[in-house]
Amino acid sequence: MSAPAPHIPNxxxxxxxxxWKYLKECLDSNWVSSAGPFIERFEVEVARYVGAPHAVATVNGTAALHVALKAAGVEPGDEVLVPSLTFIATANAVAYCGAHPVFLDSEEVSWGLDPQKTADFLARECLARAGRIVNRATGRVVRALLPVHLYGHPCDLDPLIEVAGRYPLAIVEDAAEALGAFYRGRRLCGDGRLACLSFNGNKIITTGGGGMVLTGDAALAGRLRALTTQARTDSLEYIHEVMGFNYRLTNIQAALGVAQLEQLDGFIERKRATAAFYQRALGAIDGVSPFVEAPWARSIYWMASVLLEPRRCPDVRALLRALNAAGIGARPLWRPLHLQPVFAAAQAYRVDVATRLYDRGLSLPCSVGITPEERGTVVEALRSRLEP
Ligand SMILES: Cc1ncc(COP(=O)(O)O)c(C=O)c1O
Structure with a gap:
């Protein structure tokens, strides 16, 4: 009898x-909706974990980005600088504000927003007019930077902060994929800037669906709390002075989050062990380059990704299909957003690294619960499909 085909999810x-215990507490106590003790507890515990003074829990990470951008002052007609290599939600949140994403390139080390190209874009393509930064090509105000910490690895933040400070531009960090990572010894989301997390099902910890905004600014936190709860200013009379959103996380979701957060450090260790295994086993193969964290970073390796040279793998898409057909949950890197039909009209500035990474990269199965045998199966499945 032949061995059953593996199914190793991404x-x-x-x-x-x-x-289970915390969920039962929600049901037993009747606190199931957008109020209840687990919501505040989850906010307090995530804030403490990352070292941020304030946290506002939201219904998902996209909603977190949406309200964070609004709180940062992004208005309809503005532009926000976004890396092209990211999940669509990053740019959608900009569009939800009535603003426009401008897509910039990634750099080779972190795969995050390239500080040099960002500086070049602002210096060469924009001008200062009446205290605002205006994009020469579109005539629109550039309001903010939205760097993304991709696949669990921090982007190179300090030079981006320096560039943003020169103009100045607001910064909102998309840390949806990187809860727990460190940048130059500092835990991401703990510096007081607006930063957003996701607790979607595939993230390092999950609430089913959920997100959070972190900030060091008490007034901004208050504004975010109002925006996410329909901006009600009088809880008895239901007075609404501005338009808000129904974006609050529920107590049930937060209960899951509290339970997951208790396990986060162990999850990160297991993700890092999986990445280390792939680095040892695949890094030894000519033409295969596993993503390795920068010396200044401690990645949570939300994804374990590799780049494949054309001579070993002429067609990465065909390889992906073959691996999936064999039960190996390999995934492409994010399709750069300047190539997405929905953003076809958006401006893209000198994006080439992101496109090459997308062409040559894939992410391997890396669930927290992946077994050593499964990791070995993944390595063999990949190795056996490379050109000699
Ligand atoms: C980089 C990035 N930004 C934003 C999001 C949006 O988060 P959510 O799915 O919780 O809305 C995700 C994940 O889904 C993501 O990977």
Whole structure:
């Protein structure tokens, strides 16, 4: 009898702690909706974990980005500088504000927003007019930078902060994929800038669906709290002075989050062990380059990604299909957003690294619960499909 075909998913939740217990507490106490003790507890505990003074829990990471951009002052007609290599939600959140993403390139080390090209774009393509930064090509105000910490690895933040400070531009960090990572010894989201997390099912910890905005600014936190709860200023009379959103996380979701957060450090260790295994086993193969964290970073390796040279793998898409057909949940890197039909009209500035990474890269199965045998199966499946 032949061995059953493997099914090794890309990244699935790991629900191994107090999830049932805390969920039962919600049901037993009747706190199931957008109020209840687990919401504040989750906010306080995530804020403490990352070292941020304030946290506002939201219904998902996209909603977190949307309200964070609004809180940062992004208005309809503005532009926001976004890396092209990211999930669509990053740019959608800009569009939800009535603003326009401008797509910039990634750099080779972190795969995050390239500080040099960002500086070049602002210096060469924009001008200062009446205290604002205006894009020469579109005549629109450039309001903010939206760097993304991709695949669990911090982007090179300090030079981006320096560039943004020169103009100045607001910064909102998309840390949806990188809860727990460190940049130059500092935990991401703990510096007081607006930063957003996601607790979607494939993220390092999950609430089913959920997100959070972190900030060091108490007034901004208050504004975010109002924006995410329909901007109600009088809780008895229901007075609404501005338009808000129904974006609050529920107590049930937060209960899951509290249970997951208790396990986060162990999850990160397991993600890092999986990445280290792939680096050892695949890094030794000519023409295969696993993504390795920068010396200044501690990645959570939300994804374990590799780049494949054309001579070993002429067609990465065909390889992906073959791996998936064999039960190996390999995934492409994010399709750069300047190539997405929905953003076809958006401006893209000298994007070439992101496109090359997309062409040559893939992410391997890396669930927290992946077994050593499964990792070995993944390596063999990939190795055996490379050109000699
Ligand atoms: C980089 C990035 N930004 C934003 C999001 C949006 O998060 P959510 O799915 O919770 O809305 C995700 C994940 O889904 C993401 O990977």
């Amino acid at each position: 990244a699935v939740p790991h629900l191994a702690g107090n999830e």
